Amino acid sequence: MLKSLLIDPEKCTSCLQCEMACSFEHEGAFNPAKSRIKVFEFEHGRRAIPYTCTQCAEAWCLHACPVEALSRNTETGAVELDEAICVGCKVCTIACPFGTINYNADSGKVAKCDLCGGDPQCAEACPTGAITYVDANWTGLERMKQWAVKTDSQAPNQSPGA
Amino acid sequence: MDYVVLGAGPAGVIAAETLRRMDRGGRVTLVGDEPEAPYSRMAIPYLLAETVEEEGTHLRHGAGHYDARQIELRQDRAAGIDVADARVRLEGGESLAYDKLLIATGSRPTRPPIPGMDLPGIESCWTLEDARRIIAGTREGARVVLMGAGFIGCIVLEALARRKVELTVVEMAPRMLARMMDDVGGDMIERWCEARGVAVKTGTRVEAIERNDDVLTLKLGEAGELEADLVVCATGVQPNLELLEGSGVETEFGILVDARLATNVENIHAAGDVAQGPDFSTGARAVHAIQPTASEHGRIAALNMAGRETAYRGSLSMNVLNTLGLISSSFGLWEGAEGGERAVAADREGFKYLRLEFRDDVLVGALALGLTQHVGVIRGLVQTGVRLGAWKDRLLRDPHQVMHAYLERARSRP
Ligand SMILES: Cc1cc2nc3c(=O)[nH]c(=O)nc-3n(C[C@H](O)[C@H](O)[C@H](O)COP(=O)(O)OP(=O)(O)OC[C@H]3O[C@@H](n4cnc5c(N)ncnc54)[C@H](O)[C@@H]3O)c2cc1C
Ligand code: SF4
Numbered sequence: 001m002l003k004s005l006l007i008d009p010e011k012c013t014s015c016l017q018c019e020m021a022c023s024f025e026h027e028g029a030f031n032p033a034k035s036r037i038k039v040f041e042f043e044h045g046r047r048a049i050p051y052t053c054t055q056c057a058e059a060w061c062l063h064a065c066p067v068e069a070l071s072r073n074t075e076t077g078a079v080e081l082d083e084a085i086c087v088g089c090k091v092c093t094i095a096c097p098f099g100t101i102n103y104n105a106d107s108g109k110v111a112k113c114d115l116c117g118g119d120p121q122c123a124e125a126c127p128t129g130a131i132t133y134v135d136a137n138w139t140g141l142e143r144m145k146q147w148a149v150k151t152d153s154q155a156p157n158q159s160p161g162a
Numbered sequence: 163m164d165y166v167v168l169g170a171g172p173a174g175v176i177a178a179e180t181l182r183r184m185d186r187g188g189r190v191t192l193v194g195d196e197p198e199a200p201y202s203r204m205a206i207p208y209l210l211a212e213t214v215e216e217e218g219t220h221l222r223h224g225a226g227h228y229d230a231r232q233i234e235l236r237q238d239r240a241a242g243i244d245v246a247d248a249r250v251r252l253e254g255g256e257s258l259a260y261d262k263l264l265i266a267t268g269s270r271p272t273r274p275p276i277p278g279m280d281l282p283g284i285e286s287c288w289t290l291e292d293a294r295r296i297i298a299g300t301r302e303g304a305r306v307v308l309m310g311a312g313f314i315g316c317i318v319l320e321a322l323a324r325r326k327v328e329l330t331v332v333e334m335a336p337r338m339l340a341r342m343m344d345d346v347g348g349d350m351i352e353r354w355c356e357a358r359g360v361a362v363k364t365g366t367r368v369e370a371i372e373r374n375d376d377v378l379t380l381k382l383g384e385a386g387e388l389e390a391d392l393v394v395c396a397t398g399v400q401p402n403l404e405l406l407e408g409s410g411v412e413t414e415f416g417i418l419v420d421a422r423l424a425t426n427v428e429n430i431h432a433a434g435d436v437a438q439g440p441d442f443s444t445g446a447r448a449v450h451a452i453q454p455t456a457s458e459h460g461r462i463a464a465l466n467m468a469g470r471e472t473a474y475r476g477s478l479s480m481n482v483l484n485t486l487g488l489i490s491s492s493f494g495l496w497e498g499a500e501g502g503e504r505a506v507a508a509d510r511e512g513f514k515y516l517r518l519e520f521r522d523d524v525l526v527g528a529l530a531l532g533l534t535q536h537v538g539v540i541r542g543l544v545q546t547g548v549r550l551g552a553w554k555d556r557l558l559r560d561p562h563q564v565m566h567a568y569l570e571r572a573r574s575r576p
Contacts, residue, residue, distance in 0.1 A: 038536075040569055049569050060538075063461065064454045066172060066202030067214075068222055087208035087218065090482045093534070094491055095454045097542030099565065103489065103534040108213070 002077045002136040005113075005120060007050050011130035014039055014048035021125035025116055034104065036113045037122045037131075050131055052122070053100035053113040055079055061112070064095035077136065078115040086110060163188040165467060166250055166258050168240045168405070169266035170194025172202055172453060173434025175221050176460035177264050177467075178233045184468035190232065191258060193250075195239035198290050203268075204453050206293045207321035216290065240267070243409040245427055262429050262467040265417060266460065267402040269435040269451055273395050274309075278371030283378050284393040287318045299392040302326045307380055307390040309368055311338040315396035316351075316485050322394065323360060323486055330361040330388060332380070334397075337364055342481050342492045346506075347531050350513050354488045399451060401436040414438055416449040421473040423463035431467055433459035442476030442545065443494045443526060450477045478545060482537070488513055489534050494544045495519055495527035502526065503554075505561040516561045523554040525564075539568040548572045 019035035027034045037052035055078050062070040062079050069085040070092065072078070081101075086109040092101045093110060101112040113120075115133075123133040165181045167174045170192050178192045194200060205219035217223070228235045239253040249257045271286035273279045283299065286292050300306060304327045308319055311333035322329050331338075337348035338355075352362050363385060370381040371393065380388040401416040412418045412426045416438035423431045423439060432439075434456035441448040455477040465472040482491040498504060499521040507516045515531035525543040543550075543564070550557065553567040 040566060042566060042570070051569065063176070063457050066204045066221065066453050067218065085218070085223065087205050087214055088484075089204060089208070090484065090489070090534075091204070091453050093537055094480050094482045094493070094541055096538035097545055099536030099539035099542065099568070101538065102536065105487070105489075105534070 003115075003118075003133050004055065004077070004136045005052065005115070005123060006132050006134045007052075008130050008132075009047075009049040011128045012039065012048045012050050013128055013130075014041055015127065017125040017127060018050055018122035018131055021121040022113075025121040026111065034111075036100075036102075036111055050122070050126075051100070053079070053098065055113075055115070056098070060095045060097060061092035061101045064091050066091065073114070073117075076115045076118045078117075079112065080114045081110060081112060083107070083109050163468075164259055164261045165190045165264070166260040166262075167192045167264045167266060168250065169268055169402075169434070169436070170196070170200040170235065171266065171268050171434060171456065172221060173268070173437075173456040173460035173463075174264070174266035175200045176457050177266060177433060177464040178228075179231060180461050180464035181468055182231045182233060184465060184470060188468070189234070191234045191236060192228070193236045193238055193240055193252070193258070195237065196289060196291075197237060200235070201290060202453070203288060204317075206287065206290065207317050209290075209293050210287075210296060210318075210321035211324035219290065240405045242405050242407060243411075243430070245409050245430075248429065260429070263431070264463055264467060265406075265411075265425075265430065265432040265436060266434045266456075266463075267405065267436050269399040269401045269449075271395065272398045272400050274368070274397055276368060276370055278373070279395070281371060281373045281378065283373065283376070283391070284371065284395060286395050287314070287321075288399075296322075296392070296394060297325075300325045300327050303328060304391045305389060306330070306392045306394060307332060307378075307388055308394045308396065309333075310396035310398070311335075311362070311364070312396065312398070313339065313342050313481050313483065314399070316483055318394060318396050319355070319360065320484055320486060323358075327392075329359075330363065330390075331355070332366050332368055332382070332388070333362070333364045334367050335364065338362065339483075339490075342483070343490065344497070344517065344529060346508055346510070346517075347490060347515050347529055350510060350515060350531055351485050351488060351490065354513055355486060358486045360486070399435070401438075401449065403436070414447070418447060419463075421476075422466040422471070423459055423474065424466065431463040433463040440474060440476035442478045445476070448477075448479070450479050452477075452479070452481060454478075454480065475545075478541060480541060488531065490529070490531045491533070491537055491540075492530075493528045493540050495521075496529045497527070499526050503558065505558045507561045516564075518557060518561045518564065520550075520554060520557075523550040524548070525550065528564075536565050536568075539565055539572075542572060543568055546572060 019032035022035040023031040088108040201219040306327040417432035435451040502521045505518040517529040519527040
């Protein structure tokens with residue numbers, strides 16, 4: 001059964017445990033700057049929004065990659081990067097309309113959320129339940145992802161057939 | 163159904179794969195004229211920089227990728243199209259019947275019409291074959307002159323610099339990246355390069371090249387002369403249109419296609435660098451010779467060829483570039499929209515720059531230097547045309563709030 005990250009910003013206290021856990025999982029060090037999930041804080045109104053890749057069906061990054069460094073993990077549904085293949089051209093970073101695949105100057109490659117292979121550490125670390133890992137069929141999730149449809153490069157009501 | 167795809171670059175390969183997915187029983191033939199496995203030109207700089215081997219430039223990995231999808235890959239060159247018989251003539255002598263034909267033959271480099279441009283030691287940087295020659299001609303410390311500092315020129319600049327050559331860049335226009343950066347950004351990139359040991363001569367025209375004893379001499383008019391062991395020319399490209407002669411397919415700069423990537427001739431589509439299709443920003447038709455457009459064109463053309471009517475909203479002109487570690491990007495109408503407004507934050511000494519262009523309260527274009535995190539949301543905002551409301555004024559005061567504006571305005575809430 002596919003699962004997805006569900007983010008409920010109302011519950012986020014901006015404690016940054018998710019960023020710490022993510023960077024530790026992927027970089028082996030607590031370094032929020034290298035986290036693939038990012039908490040954005042606001043001065044106006046809303047307090048904080050944790051933000052990361054939704055593993056969208058369109059997979060803009062994957063289709064734009066010139067060397068097939070990105071592929072879909074059929075078990076988790078995540079679009080994963082093969083670092084050995086990535087040349088670091090950054091085309092995926094401008095192709096993704098959500099801004100959730102980013103260049104890392106230290107590695108010379110990009111980085112994105114891979115759902116930690118099915119055990120996302122951000123959700124594990126979040127003490128308030130602002131990030132949970134839920135059944136992908138859950139309806140609230142579809143609504144959260146609706147915006148993805150609007151960004152499609154095709155006319156409305158056309159599925160990408162990917 | 164017989165599908166024939168001409169050109170085995172990104173547009174052609176993605177189209178062939180999509181055709182296969184959409185029509186399990188159809189015949190898909192992919193014709194490419196290069197003696198290589200299908201590869202991505204844009205990976206060539208990383209071959210020059212020795213980040214990858216040749217296989218690393220290939221579009222698809224894994225043995226038998228095309229066989230497994232029953233895509234017949236043929237190495238041959240299309241010579242012409244007989245529209246009345248619905249056949250493509252190949253230079254090898256055969257001809258292929260098609261029910262649906264895709265032209266994805268890409269573009270090729272051009273050279274300025276000056277004396278000496280065809281001398282040995284002057285290379286383009288377009289194909290794997292070019293790359294092999296450049297690699298052979300650039301030992302450490304070799305004197306290399308790069309002609310052209312446009313987008314492709316600047317990518318090649320980065321790759322050559324990594325080969326530790328003594329590099330000089332000559333550009334006719336008054337600044338680097340004249341079509342991707344404004345004066346502020348172009349000036350920052352130029353100073354950045356100079357500070358890292360690359361000599362940049364903008365506003366300089368090469369008038370002739372001569373060759374004596376393996377040494378090339380570039381005549382620069384009033385700017386004197388330059389000696390080089392190798393010259394790399396990146397002064398422009400033009401679409402490959404020759405095979406269309408007599409076909410009746412309408413062309414302007416490229417092959418004119420509609421929102422379905424169809425040409426004016428029935429059953430003939432075009433995609434990628436060779437196609438002049440709808441421009442998302444202007445509604446006019448333009449050639450956007452970039453990878454994301456090639457990939458979108460290839461997919462959408464194939465959907466339509468296979469009978470799934472799909473309209474394209476147009477390609478967004480966008481680029482991202484790494485110039486010796488300084489990362490820049492451009493999106494859409496970065497020069498501004500008529501009657502629109504502009505937000506600018508420039509730190510000339512810190513090499514950081516962000517310029518946003520609005521029409522009403524919609525983001526229509528942007529330039530960024532030194533911005534790598536979440537830069538894709540600029541595309542998201544431009545392409546969705548989301549109204550920024552009160553956030554526009556905040557962005558006019560501080561363009562760096564763009565990610566916050568995106569989160570507040572563009573994301574739907576559960
Ligand atoms: C050095 C370099 C760096 C680049 N960097 C970037 C970048 O960073 N970002 C970006 O977005 N874009 C970049 N590009 C541009 C990008 O590579 C092109 O937009 C893309 O390759 C276009 O794909 P295409 O399939 O339309 O054409 P191509 O990749 O050119 O493929 C067309 C193929 O058709 C073949 N062909 C031509 N005529 C015939 C014929 N008559 N019969 C059979 N086959 C034929 C050609 O030989 C070629 O193999 C770069 C290009 C170069 C050269
Ligand atoms: S940066 Fe890496 S993953 Fe992204 S498009 Fe380029 S090669 Fe592919």
